[in-house]
Amino acid sequence: MEPLLKVENLHVRFASYAGNVHAVRGVSFEVGRGEVLAIVGESGCGKTVTAKAAMRLLDRTNAIVDKDSRIELDGQDMLHMPRRKLNTIRGKDISMIFQDSMTSLNPTMTVGKQIMENLLTHTSMTKGAARKRAKELLELVEIPDPEDRLDCYPHQLSGGMRQRVMIAIALACDPKLLIADEPTTALDVTIQAQLLDLLGRIKEQNGMSVILVTHDLGVVASFAQRVQVMYAGQIVEHGTVEDIFKRPKHPYTWALLSSIPGRALSSKSELYALKGTPPDLRRPLIGCPFAERCEYCMGICKKQCPSETEVSEGHSASCWLCHEFAPKVQPPRIFGGNE
C-alpha cells in the first residue's frame, strides 16, 4: 500500500548570527497507514525540525528548506502547496501536539472554544454540533466532567489535563497523521503512563498514523512500531522496534541503548558514557558525523559518509561496519539481554 507520508532528501538550514546551521541533512523516510514511527535522538539532532518541516511549521523568516526536498502527504506535495490549501490540510489531515501545553494553548480562550475553533474551520458543523463534538472529544481523552471543563481556561487545568486537551484539539477532525513532539516529556511518570495508554487506544480506534518525536527510549519501546535514530541531522539507523532494541547495528544506537541505567550490570558501576559532543552543525561534515566519538571508527569513516545499507528487510543502518570489507565487530554485551 502507498505510504501516508513520504519524505525525500529533506534538507533544512537555519540562519543564525554565527553562521548557517545545517540542521537536517538529507533525511528520507516513510510513514505507513496506521503505523507509529518514533524519531529518537538527543537534543539538537534535528528530530523536531524534521517533524515540523513535515507540517510546514518552520519559521519562514530564517528556516530554509532546500529546493529538491520533497514531502508528500497522501500523494500531495506539501512543500510547494499554496498557503490556502495548506491551511485546509493542517489541523484536519495532519495535526501536531507539542511538549509544552502551557504555551501551545491560548490562555485567553476557554478549552471548549479552542476545540470548537478547529472543528468550525475545517467542517461545516454548526456551533451547537461543534460543542457537542468538543464534549465527546473531552470524553475521549478521559477528562472527568467534560461539560464543565469546556468552559475552563487552560490555567485552571493541571499539566496532564492540558496535554489531554491538546490531544483533543489535535484529534478534533480525525487526522490521518498525528505528530507528537515529546508529548510526555514535561509530565510525571504516572501521568505519562496514563497519556501513552490513551494515545495507544485512540490510535487503535481511529487507525491514524503517529510520528512520535522523543528522546526517551523507554517510551519508544512501549509505544512505537518502527524507530529511526537520528544523529547530527541524519538518520543513522531505522528499523522495527525489535530490530533497534535487539539487533541494533549502528554504534550510536549501541551507545544510546548502553547509557540507559536500567541495563547496567550492577548498581554504582560505571555507566557507559559517550565521550565528546555532537559535531558543530554550522560546518560541513566530511565522512560519518559520528566518526569522532565512535569506538569502532575506521579510516574510511573520516573520508566518506556511509550510505544506507539494508541489514534485513526494513532495517537499515548508515555505517561502514555493515560493509563487506569491514572487520566483524561484536556489539557491547548488554544487548545479549535475556537471550
Place this chain on the structure above:
Amino acid sequence: MENLPLNEQDFIPLGASASEGEVLAGKPMTYWQDAWQRFRKNKVALFAAILLVIIALFTIFGPAICGYDFTAQNVKIRNQAPSTEHWFGTDSLGRDLFARVAVGGRVSIIIGICGALIVGVIGCLYGGLAAYFGGRVDMVMMRIVDILSSIPNLLLVILLSVVLESSSIPTLLFAMTITSWCGVARIVRAQMLQINRSEYVMAARIMGVSPVKIVLTHFIPNTISVIIVNLTFRIPGFIFSEAFLSYVGLGVAAPNTSWGTLASAAQSTLLFYPYQMLFPSLFIALTTLSFTLMGDGLRDALDPKMRR
C-alpha cells in the same frame, strides 16, 4: 555523492578520536566581547550607532566647520535659502542655521543623555533598595511609584516649568525627571528579584558568601545590561520632551537654543521658509530614531535569553 573506489586499507579500526577532555569552538570571549560580536552583526543597529557618532561630531565641531557664530546676527542676509555660503540657510535675524542646528543639538543631546542618567541613578537606587528590603518596605515603596506614575507626565512638566519660572537646562531636567525614574525603578526591582531567586545566588549563599559580596558580584553585573538597554530607549523620550517644551515656549531661553526652539521659531514662517523647520526636525527625527534602533540592537546583543 561521488563514491570513491574503496579498498580494504580504509577499513582498519582506529577507535574514537574524541578526546576525554572536551574542546571548544572559537576563541575565548568575555560576555562583553560576545555582546559586541552580536551587535556588530546587526547592520541596522550598527548604522544607527555610526549615525549617532556623526551627529555628535556635527554638534561638537559644526560651528567651527562653517565658521559662523550661532549668535551673530546679520540683517542683510535674513531668511536666505540653503546655499554654498550658508549650508542650511539663515533665519529671520540672519543667523547661520548650520551653526544654530549644531549648537541646538548640543542642548538636545545633553538633555537626553543627562535625563537618562539621572533617572537611571535614581531608579537603580530606589528599585534596588525596594528589592533589597523586600516585604512591607518594598510594598510601600512600589505603591509610591504607582501613585507617581499615575500623574500625567506632561502636565506635571508644564506646571513645573511655569512655577519654577526659569528656563535653564537644570530646571528642564528637574521637571522632566521628577516622575520618569519610576519606570527604571520598576525594571531594576523586577530584575533584582529575578536574580535573587536564581540558582547561582542560592549557590553563593550556601557557600557562605557575604551579602555585600553577592550584591557586587552577582546583582550589579547582571542588572547593568538591562539598565543600559532601558536607558538607551529613554534618551529619545527626553529629546522629544525637550523639543516639545521648547516648542510650546517653555524651553531654553535665547540666545541659547535647542532643536525644539529652532523648530518653534520656524513655525510662524513655515509656508515661506520650510527649510528652517526641516533641518531641526530632521535632526530630532534622525537622533530619536537612531537611539531607538541602537537600543533594539543592544537589547538583542545583551539579552541573556538569546544566548543559549
Place this chain on the structure above:
Amino acid sequence: MMNNNEILYDVQGLSRYFPSKRGVVKAVDDVSFQIRKGETFSLVGESGCGKTTCGRTLLGVYSKTAGKVLYHGVDKDSLNKAQQKEYLQKNQMIFQDPYACLDPRMSIASIIEEGMKVHFSYSASERTAICAELLHEVGLPAEFLSRFPHELSGGQRQRIGIARALAMNPEFIVCDEPIAALDVSIQAQVVNLLIRLQKEMGLTYLFISHDLSMVKHISDKIAVMYLGSIVELGTPDVIYNRPMHPYSKALLSAIPVADPDGNWAKKRIPLTGEVPSPVDAPAGCKFWKRCPYAKETCKEQRPALRELETGHFVACHFTEEL
C-alpha cells in the same frame, strides 16, 4: 554494610510550610530520615511532592517550620559562629538547571573561586592551580578557566557546577535533579563523575530526582515521597523489587522500560487521577483518594512510617494485607 558508618544527618519531623492565598502549602510535612556518612540517600517522587524543598530546608536555604536537623549528632540550630562557617563550607549543593546555576557574567575561574575566597586563604596563584586541578577532576581542560558559561554545553556547565561544589572540599552535597535537563549520553557522563567522586573523596549525597531508573543505579537508600511525606524508605533492592506501599508500586510500574518485550502496559498498576494540590491534602492517608485499596481507616488516620523489616519503612495501615 553501611550500618557501621556514622550518621551524618539525623532529620526528625522536618516540616516546611509556605503560606499561599488558598491556604497553607505543606510542602514538607513531618519528614524523618537519617543519612549515613559515605552513602547516597535519594528522594524520589513526582513534581510537587516536596523533594526539592526538603533538600533546601535541610541545608537551611529555606527556614524550617518545625522539626530538628542533627548534623554529626548536634542540633544545627545550636552551632556557634565558627561551626556555622564550617557547616557552610562542608555542605554544598548542585542544581538542576545548568543554564541558571552559573552567573553568565563571571568567568569559569571566578565561579569556581567564589566560595574558596570566603573559606580558605589561598594566594591567587594557588587558587588558579586548584581550579585547574578541579577542572581536570571533572574532566575538562584547564583552558576553560578563562571561558564564560555561555560558551559551554549543558553537560559541561553541570560539571562546572560540580567543580564549584568540590572547591569547598565538602563532605555532603545535595544533588537537586542534577541530570534532569541533560541528554541521555551526557547524563551517564555526569552520573559516572558523581559516583567516581564519591568513591575517591568519601562524599555523602542527598540525591533528588524523578528519574527512577537513575536513582536505582546510584543510591544506597531511597525514600519515596508523596505530597510532602515519605511513604516508603529502603534500599534500592527492596524498593524496586519488593515495594510495599501502593503508591511506590504504581510509581515504579509506570517507568517505561526500554525493552519491546517488556509488556510494560500489561504489568502496570494504573493510577487514576492526579496528584492533589498540597493545599488541600486529604486528612488521613494522603494517598487514599487514589489508592485502590483504601479503607475507612485510611480516610481518618494518617499512617506512621513503620519498620517492616530492618531498614525498610512503609507508611501504610494495611501493607501486610496487600
